[in-house]
Amino acid sequence: MINSSNHTDSRRQFLRQAGLAAATVAVAGPAGALPLGAAAPLADSPRKVGFAIVGLGKYATEQMMPAFKESKHCKIVALVSGSPDKAQRLAQEYGVEAKSIYSYQDFDRIKDNPAVDVVYVVLPPALHAEYVVRAAQAGKHVLTEKPMAPSVAECQRMIDACRKAGKQLMVAYRAQFEPFNLDAIARIRKGELGKLRFVTADHGRQVSPTTDKADEWRVVQKLAGGGSLMDIGIYSLNAARYLTGEEPVEVSATESTDRTDPRFKEVEDQVHFTLRFPSGVLATCTSAYSIEGVKRFRAFGSKAYLDLDPATDYYRHRMVIGNADGELTTSMKEGNQFAAMLDHMAECAQQNKTPKTPGEEGLRDIKLILAIYESAKKGRPVKV
Amino acid sequence: MINSSNHTDSRRQFLRQAGLAAATVAVAGPAGALPLGAAAPLADSPRKVGFAIVGLGKYATEQMMPAFKESKHCKIVALVSGSPDKAQRLAQEYGVEAKSIYSYQDFDRIKDNPAVDVVYVVLPPALHAEYVVRAAQAGKHVLTEKPMAPSVAECQRMIDACRKAGKQLMVAYRAQFEPFNLDAIARIRKGELGKLRFVTADHGRQVSPTTDKADEWRVVQKLAGGGSLMDIGIYSLNAARYLTGEEPVEVSATESTDRTDPRFKEVEDQVHFTLRFPSGVLATCTSAYSIEGVKRFRAFGSKAYLDLDPATDYYRHRMVIGNADGELTTSMKEGNQFAAMLDHMAECAQQNKTPKTPGEEGLRDIKLILAIYESAKKGRPVKV
Incomplete structure (x- = not known):
């Protein structure tokens, strides 16, 4: 009964x-006590894993970015946006240095920013492939929103670029x-x-x-x-x-x-x-x-x-x-699913292991x- | 809100x-206050509408027959069964006269029973057509369980038989x-x-x-x-x-x-x-x-x-x-959906009007x- x-x-x-x-x-x-393939707590790390957020739309700013405050191992260290004003305001809120604000045009300079471990692509789906590939070519691990990309060819190009760069690629299936x-x-x-x-x-x-x-x-x-x-x-x-x-x-x-x-x-x-x-x-x-x-x-x-x-x-x-x-x-x-997902990405970046x-x-x-x-x-x- | x-x-x-x-x-x-095509209260009727129940399985005996006690205009007046003992026990419970108990073989004699207005067929679907047609030929209105019959031809035969007899045919969609x-x-x-x-x-x-x-x-x-x-x-x-x-x-x-x-x-x-x-x-x-x-x-x-x-x-x-x-x-x-459905059938039988x-x-x-x-x-x- x-x-x-x-x-x-x-x-x-x-x-x-x-x-x-x-x-x-x-x-x-x-x-955080996630039993099914989610990230186990990291050992004390020397520093938090640095994320660059690409795309500062409603979902990024209202749902996902606030979750960094509840994550254990993640920190926003760079912003990529077409709106300098918005980027500067968010940079102040999240403690991002002014030199770590990028436009879409100069995004590739991110390769010279050692604070960035992971690039998180939060753009409309048709733009995912371009920014994932550019992030991999800049030597960064990549987290991308879903759907991964509108075509099989783009998805494959994203996978290949990350593999070639020796970097992890994760798709943000928060559920x-x-x-x-x-x-x-x-x-x-x-x-x-x-x-x-x-x-x-x-x-x-x-x-x-x-x-x-x-x-x-x-x-x-x-x-x-x-x-x-x-x-x-x-x-x-x-x-x-x-x-x-x-x-x-x-x-x-x-x-x-x-x-x-x-x-x-x-x-x-x-x-x-x-x-x-x-x-x-x-x-x-x-x-x-x-x-x-x-x-x-x-x-x-x-x-x-x-x-x-x-x-x-x-x-x-x-x-x-x-x-x-x-x-x-x-x-x-x-539980904060966003924070759990981000911490898993952080662990995969630090240990260079395949994400869930x-x-x-x-x-x-x-x-x-x-x-x-x-x-x-x-x-x-x-x-x- | x-x-x-x-x-x-x-x-x-x-x-x-x-x-x-x-x-x-x-x-x-x-x-009973059903606004959508369900039966309006009948005027005081000279007597309740008499139903013959064909098939005394679990659904009939445990769900549907008890609902007659909550109906306004319906009464069980005959039983049709292959189990004489079960039929006699239920006849006593529902006040059905011994002469109004039928076997499947002598079911057609029901035409001579003026107490029966409606025959309610509660048999497995493949048997519906036979008993609906026999009931119509006996000059009775018919209520049959759903699904109506396994084939279009059988359904059409049921419709035709009731039309020919000038009797109403209703399918028991209680919902x-x-x-x-x-x-x-x-x-x-x-x-x-x-x-x-x-x-x-x-x-x-x-x-x-x-x-x-x-x-x-x-x-x-x-x-x-x-x-x-x-x-x-x-x-x-x-x-x-x-x-x-x-x-x-x-x-x-x-x-x-x-x-x-x-x-x-x-x-x-x-x-x-x-x-x-x-x-x-x-x-x-x-x-x-x-x-x-x-x-x-x-x-x-x-x-x-x-x-x-x-x-x-x-x-x-x-x-x-x-x-x-x-x-x-x-x-x-x-509400008692069974009773509401039975009362609607009773109204259609009394007024010879097409059921919902x-x-x-x-x-x-x-x-x-x-x-x-x-x-x-x-x-x-x-x-x-």
């Missing part, structure tokens, strides 16, 4: 019954460093849901280019490389892969876009897709740019289901596990996204 | 803000008489979610033929006519239609069945499908026989979403409406189910 409860005691009792107490309670501990998501993966792997049968994942939002400057590039194909699927459907796709732990063998997709809506002259609105995995597990996902926000998934097993809603938000995640007896709302401390979400992970999603577009366009399943 | 709350006051406040107070509060009233579902439809039609963009619906359960006698026929193709899609996926399908208020023009489907599982030698396990509606709305649905139970849907609009989970259970429905400001859990009295869910409604779902199977088999979208 599962009790519906927010209390940690009830949750622990449930976990004990499921024989998962020891392993899983660790996940419920303080932020893979978020404690609720890691706990969900752990529960599925340990069989807490029984045999996994299918996953549903829904990601959507209103794209508002006329009222939100941060959305302007999102409706321009040559900058975004695609519509809702590239931008947020990728969360449904990536979740389907990390929840199942498998790689899909077939995708089927249906698109629906109102092309009279001025937002959708170039990019798509809705893409719904089903992934078939080798085990027989299916993942059925939705992605949309014309709805009130949703970021959720549910994993359905033979004995129980696990619901995370929101699943991939910045905060206020909510996990519910249900079986024939009822539902349990789990209680867990929110390397360029190859980004490339896999891009290949699948392109196959989903192909399936929707051709009206048939596409083998991958 | 929407407050998360179970209190009716908060809900009323929300409704007022949405300008829906007058119309929708009626829905939140006592069971279309359930107050939460009716409220969801009303909210969508009134634009409370903004412009409807897509629907997701998930229905699944563990089919357990070795431990639950009621599941034995469900894994036999010649009785069930199909697997999870026919039995419970039909709730996802029907909900997609009544929530959108449209008829789909295209279906795309993916099937996944472990044929080494002895339950699935004849019928399918999972079918996931997407319906495309003329307005551009999509409905993405799942159906499965190998998971812990789920019966839920969510409608996604441009301004808000509406979640019903469970959506199509017998009781304990839960509606949540969410927008950019938060979520509202609505509070509403549970006539044979044509059942036929539409069967055509779509067969198109979904075809799409999954051929690996391409099917126009409907």
Whole structure:
């Protein structure tokens, strides 16, 4: 009998019954105690790992840069921007030296800045390849936002450039460093849901280019490389892969876009897709740019289901596990997924080790996204 | 600002803000106040409408027959069963005369029983056509369980037989008489979610033929006519239609069945499908026989979403409406959907008027189910 409860005691009792107490309670501990491939604490380092932030848009300035203050091993030491005023203001806030502010034109001079260990590219997707390659050529490790790039060729060029430079390349899949998501993966792997049968994942939002400057590039194909699927459907796709732990063998997709809506002259609105995995597990996902926000998934097993809603938000995640007896709302401390991701990148830079979400992970999603577009366009399943 | 709350006051406040107070509060009233095409109270009738129950399985005896006690205008007056002992016991419980107990062989004698107005067929789907046709030929109105029948030809034969007899034929879509579902439809039609963009619906359960006698026929193709899609996926399908208020023009489907599982030698396990509606709305649905139970849907609009989970259970429905400001859990009295459906059938029998869910409604779902199977088999979208 599962009790519906927010209390940690009830949750622990449930976990004990499921024989998962020891392993899983660790996940419920303080932020940073990430059991699944995330960074272990670094030994005392001589100095923090220095990051250059390329692109000072809304996401960078409002979500990601503040997380440096909660990271253990990371420091912003350089800024790259086309807006000198904004860069100077942020440089003061984050203690960045004036000489470490770069424009996009003189970005390559960063090779002479020994304080910069990692370049974090936070530009629209179509610009990722150029700046990742230039960063690698400047001898820096690279962290790039997702989607990695709009084409397989660009992704491959990014991977090759970093390999040639002997530098690490990581794609910023923050949800893979978020404690609720890691706990969900752990529960599925340990069989807490029984045999996994299918996953549903829904990601959507209103794209508002006329009222939100941060959305302007999102409706321009040559900058975004695609519509809702590239931008947020990728969360449904990536979740389907990390929840199942498998790689899909077939995708089927249906698109629906109102092309009279001025937002959708170039990019798509809705893409719904089903992934078939080798085990027989299916993942059925939705992605949309014309709805009130949703970021959720549910994993359905033979004995129980696990619901995370929101699943991939910045905060206020909510996990519910249900079986024939009822539902349990789990209680867990929110962790700073941005800080955990940055600390992992720092560790990989310092030890020159392959990140948990390397360029190859980004490339896999891009290949699948392109196959989903192909399936929707051709009206048939596409083998991958 | 929407407050998360179970209190009716908060809900009323929300409704007022949405300008829906007058119309929708009626829905939140006592069971039976069904605003959307359901039966209006009958004038005082000289006697209750008499029903014959054909098939005394678990669903009939545990869910549906007890609901007669809560109906206003219906009475069980005859039983048709292959188990005389069971029939006699139930006859005593429901006050049915011994002479009004029939076997399947002598069922046609029911034409001479003037107490029987309506025959309610609660047999496995493959037997519906035979008993609906025999009931019509006996001069009775007919209510039949869903799915209507495994083939279009059988559905058409049922419709034709009732038309020829001048009798009404209704398919027992109980969710279309359930107050939460009716409220969801009303909210969508009134634009409370903004412009409807897509629907997701998930229905699944563990089919357990070795431990639950009621599941034995469900894994036999010649009785069930199909697997999870026919039995419970039909709730996802029907909900997609009544929530959108449209008829789909295209279906795309993916099937996944472990044929080494002895339950699935004849019928399918999972079918996931997407319906495309003329307005551009999509409905993405799942159906499965190998998971812990789920019966839920969510409608996604441009301004808000509406979640019903469970959506199509017998009781304990839960509606949540969410927008950019938060979520509202609505509070509403549970109504007896079975009794509401039976009273609607009684009204249609007395007034000889077309039911809200006539044979044509059942036929539409069967055509779509067969198109979904075809799409999954051929690996391409099917126009409907």
